[in-house]
Amino acid sequence: MNKVYLDYNASTPLAPEVADHMYPFLKDFYGNPSAVHWAGQPVKEKMNRAREQVSDLLSCSPEEIIFTSGGSEANNLALKGYYFKHLSKGKHIITSKIEHPAIIEPLKFLERLGAELTMLDVDKYGMVSAGDIEKAIREDTILITIMHSNNEVGTLQPIEEIGEIARRHKIAFHTDASQSAGKVPVDVNELNVDMLTIAGHKLYAPKGIGALYIRKGTELEPLIHGAGHEFGMRAGTENTLLAAGLGKACELAGKHVSDSGLADLTDYFWGKLKESFGEEIVLNGHEEKRLPNTLNVSFMNRIGWDILSAIPQLAASTGSACHAGKVELSPVLREMEVPEYIGMGAVRFSLGKFTTKEELDQVVSWLKEVI
Known part of the structure; x- marks a missing residue:
């Protein structure tokens, strides 16, 4: 050996079933999904199916899924997009000290623009206290972001409890579930989250693809402006090849996640x-x-x-x-x-x-x- x-x-390696599913997109499904002719509409249908497969894994509506270039972009869209859209309501954001750099660095960027951060300690297991989060809430708190599981030690955070606190205080709640999706059940309604990040290359899909779940009614400012792709949240012609791969990977994960x-x-x-x-x-x-x-x-x-x-x-x-x-x-x-x-x-x-x-x-x- x-x-x-x-x-x-x-x-993760690319699952063979995912690779097989993606192959036709290199040859047959080359049309622009926004086009209304014979080459574009089949691709649009494939994109819709991929969105459904991702939403099925998270137990949400397909219209609540935005495809991104990966977990980092999804996190940036969630944090910056929410902050810019709700700047008039407050500037305070709560997070933990053990978040992934894809959370910490966007928050530091926002801090340079005026955001005020509270970064909470964790216990000896790497777990944040829901009670500490509630104590940290201020009148101008607009967002809480806590990872679903730690990528280094694997500790699962009390997301459901934190979500209940956020909902009670009418504060938006985001979780980075890049390491969790496909390994443990991730139901956005049970977790009480408003936004949730997944990354394709953590669940046997290709690198360079991810998704952000955005609960209906949650408003964000797009980071990439242009035409109205991805329900107006991310301009640019969709990467149908990689989206199809992520969709198939989510379908496979849903069959074995328990x-x-x-x-x-x-x-x-x-x-x-x-x-x-x-x-x-x-x-x-x-x-x-x-x-x-x-x-x-x-x-x-x-x-x-x-x-x-x-x-x-x-x-x-x-x-x-x-x-x-x-x-x-x-x-x-x-x-x-x-x-x-x-x-x-x-x-x-x-x-x-x-x-x-x-x-x-x-x-x-x-x-x-x-x-």
Whole structure:
């Protein structure tokens, strides 16, 4: 076994069914979906179907789905679009300190334009407190944005509870579900969200495609102006090839999102690691309230970067940076107040639909040789 891929949280392979579904768009469906002739209308129908497939996964209406170039653009549209549209109502936005850069950086940009941010702490599991969010609400609070799950440690946030608070205070609520969609059920009505982000390359669709759910009645200022594509929210001729891929991937995800197979495989891997390393390995993040495929562990008094460097045939990741022999903890582990002697040995293993037990056994064997 030459190579093992355990970095599905970074990017998933393209599902074969998705690739097959996309192929006709490279040859037959070349018309502009806005055109009313024979070449354009079939493409428009395919776009409509893709939108339905995405909306089915999120339990919303197709008209509430806006295709974007990925999760980052969807987040930017949600945050900047809402802020610019509702600037007269207030400038205060609430978020957490462990959000993805695709949230933090747009918010810092808005801060330079006058927005006021409250960035909340998290507990030792990387979980934000719904109570802290309610305490942070001010008269001029217009938006709350909290990730559905943490991409690094996998911790699931209390989104439903936060959504109830936001709704009670009549504040818009956005969640970045890029890491969650396709791995756990994501129902926008159960979560009480007004906007939700997904990214194609996190659920076996191509890179360069994502979507933003916008609840009917939620008004945003578009970031890209032009013709009235995407219900007037994103100008530019639609990328039908990639949208079709995302739609098919969402359809596939919906059929298996409640299966326990991936969680069982992750538990199997964690059991093997504990059996091999005992007290020399610890779990980062919540034991139960986390993504079923994500295992962020620390090898005590080791450096995660060194471990992975010694196993070049293993694709996994560590959020910590190593410069000139000095380890800098990832922002997430730092905010979780993980001690340095633990955090510096952190490695994130993220499993996926193509992961096998044989691969996991091989990884454990490699780790034992190195450690």
